[in-house]
Amino acid sequence: MNRRRVFTSVALSVGLAVMLGGAVLTRTVPPFDLAVDLAKGIPQSGVTHPITAVLLQFRSYDTLLEIAVLLVAVVVALALRDPQGAHSAAPESVMVDSVITTPVLASLTLMLLPLMIMTAVYLLWAGAFQPGGAFQAGAVLAALGILWRVSGRRIGPFATNRWQHVALLSGFAAFLAAATSTLLFGRPLLAWPFSYAGLIIVAIETVLTVSIGISLLGLFASAPEPVDKRA
């Protein structure tokens, strides 16, 4: 890296710090308090935890698009898999470099399996009234899947297994179906009737948990092999 590049970077970085810092320190206080408005709306949301209410009731459009982004990322990752690695060798040999064959990891993963599934279910269930929810539970499931894979156990070739494609798609499909089903009854998109809101939110969160877990695991599992080992 040359000296001019460093100098320019440092100068622009300092300039950005001054501008952003000034903006933060001299900000104008908004005349309304969204947190207060939100607290008034919680009884109509169907859940009691405010963050879950924002994610799946008041700003559920954001969450719907977020699941779409996650799905697009996995689809691109699957499309970019190494064609040589996928065809020349057995599918199970993908990521063979990162398998750690130690008995400690293997038995620990087996012991962690029920605990992590229980933790995921608890986080999902807790999301309705305290911190938790589909994303945290999905992350725990993905971590379990990665442990499972790294310890050398078979999950199956990711791209060729039809069920994994179904699981990948299920979260977004279920969310989209729930979002558009309100249109059939003359209500706006994502405007769930109050009497069913809690039930619909829990159902969507459950499907999302599995889908997010599979998506994150899919991103991990479809990574190309490290190149330097192959050369």
Added chain:
Amino acid sequence: MSTELWYALVGVVLVAVSFGAFMAHTHLFRRLLAFNIMGTGCFLILVGLAQHERAPDPIPQALVLTGIVVAVASTALALILLRRWFAATGRTTLPEEDDA
């Protein structure tokens, strides 16, 4: 100064430092790291500033939670692209105009 304002100012420093690192380095992995730290700084500003002199606000927290998931997915995708790029070209940087 409240704790929340301090978080926002730490976020400003993180964004500025990682912006400088993003431009100074050409190695794509370093750039990806810098970009992630920049995102973390944005999250800190978003949550810290909204809660400054106010009660905890679940709305920016929910937005940041959405942002974290998107950041994780895009980072994973960027790493996959990076490995493919390295496998295809043997380079860890993008070609620059002033190299020629």
